[in-house]
Amino acid sequence: MVAPRNAERGRMLELYGRIGRALYAVRVLFLVGTVAGAAFFVGAILDKGAAAQETRLLLPLLVCLWSLCLAVFAYGFSGKMPVVDPATGWRQRLMARIQRVLWYALALTMTALGLATILFTLRAITTMRGTLGPH
Secondary structure: OHHHHHHHHHHHHHHHHHHHHHHHOOHHHHHHHHHHHHHHHHHHHHOOOOOOOHHHHHHHHHHHHHHHHHHHHHHHOOOOOOOOOOOOOHHHHHHHHHHHHHHHHHHHHHHHHHHHHHHHHHHHHHHHHHHHOOO
């Protein structure tokens, strides 16, 4: 009964690993997007001549947030997933198990952050549509 649940966790980690390795190829783009989004956000905050409209701050913030999430995902899951090999010593098996637990915790954290980012994006779109749309 324990084997299927562990197999599902392994498949999730393998899927995240494949996605992380694919995203790792464009990691520089995500880092540039993060820096650009943060710079535009700070520039919009410091712009004294512009009308005080909070909705114009949402787009650079969203770009920064999405780019940062994808960059963390790319860096976090681009490495090789540790495998517990029964032929190795107990210390290597223990370290591999600890690393797998940390990978699983990272996967759960990134899933929760991804869902929170999607929710924030939907709320921001609703706010921008209401404020910037036709009156």
